Amino acid sequence: MKKITLFMITICMSALIVSNIQAADLGNIETHGFISQGYLQTDKHDYLADTKDGSYQFNEMGINFNTFVADDLKVGLQLYARDMGEVGNDEVVLNWAFAEYNWRDWMGFRAGLVKFALGFYNDTRDMDMLRTSIFLPSSVYNEWLRDGVNSMKGYELFGNISLGSAGTLKYQLQTGETQIPLDSGTIKFIEQVNNVYRVNEIVVNKIYNSAVQWITPLDGLRLGFCYAKFGLTQEWDLVTDSGNEVSFDNKKNEYITYSIEYTWNNLVVAAEKWANNREADMVMHLDDTWAPILTGNPAAPANDYTVNKDNDSDTNYYVSASYRFTDLLELGTYYSFYENNSDLEPDTELEEQKNELTDICLSARFDINDNWIIKLEGHKMEGLFGVQPEDGKTFEDGDEDWYLYAAKMTFSF
């Protein structure tokens, strides 16, 4: 077990020894943290880790510090580490770190590393003790892309505008940029889905993000909308270190989410839809060997070839429900559908399945006490998007139906 994991377990177990713990108060600095260890198993294929053989490479841990340096001025940060197969490997990173000036209810300001507003649950997707299920629905919250939409360096204007009897309007306006680490899940995902040898660089810049939530007058009902527009710089090596590279002249990149959630007593139902609209001129720098292969023209010479990639996605959504039966037990379920709108028409049903993932999930959450939860979860999957065949194998017809089982234990304080 890695040293950082032992260190975090020690911190959390020490916290659990103290009864009714809410936070560790280090003077005026409030501290909270969590550690979460899981296990993944699939009956076929590998998903997120070497799951066909069963994998414990599935954990998260974090600790945050907050303090008020003046009446309306707060500073805080959260250190975070996770492991998911080959991603993360328990490397400690800054999850968020910002100063917040809360001038009025209707206007405040944040600067630093701020959480990216996307849907209802992106800002806390790293902390599964805040929801029923282990995995958020992948149609909107793709696990591979988590580190790409976690946070951004920049600024945020936020506020809660009272609408009187019409409820409250919460808003966030963000601008900034983020550089995606080369060992991230996002990079591995792009390489896998696009069959690319290596992604050399991805920078997400000129991010303009807006998120609004309407807390309606109907108790328990809230609606949300997010729109993000951003620039994207990418460079890929198509095949080995041959110099056959791809760069992108980005024209459009948008994330749009629609969200609805209704809470009635112990029942919570939610639905979200996500669209990723993108257009870019893909400039391929190809040599004599690869120009004929990749252009489909046997006579194509070494040259720069520009292909316009214009993809709109509009079929990614989920619906979910959860119910708390007792202080101990909460059950949840969701149906999630994702389709990758590739501009390459699939020739076979197997190729079509590689662009889709349908996930029916059933979760059980056990709150042992305020600081300790256990979750068990099963997923019936149809589709192969983001999925790897087992070592030494390739996908065959009929492989699109498979199961994922997950268990997780989380301590928090």
Place this chain on the structure above:
Amino acid sequence: MTLKKTKLWIIAVIVGILFTFINPVSAEDVVIIINSDVPDTALSKEDVKKIYSGHKTKWSNNDSIVLTVIQKSELHKAFLKEFVKKTPSQFKMNWKHLMFSGKGKIPKTFNTIEQMVDYVAKNEGAIGYVAASSPTDSVKVIKAK
């Protein structure tokens, strides 16, 4: 029926009878208390809901609102049901969501009404809730409507 089963049934009946005589705190029994220096003299139920949901963080004079709660009690459940429209679990998750995203602070938590009243009396901007029968001389009482 065996003697053991009979005894178990008797115990179950007694416990059931006892529960019928235990009156859970009703909504009418809960009143809102605030620090005496807070200028606001009236709060609607909607205001209390917004405050305890984290949507309203300032008093009318722009001083910060300091939230207090009583831990795991019938009073807490009754307060949440009547004013915040959340179960205790949902309330806790909402504040943990705010705290772990850096956007909020977990409310100050107390085990007894006396501790809460004492804190609200001594801390500017503090708000809490008590049973109507509780002594509240040191704080301002508001009947939210």
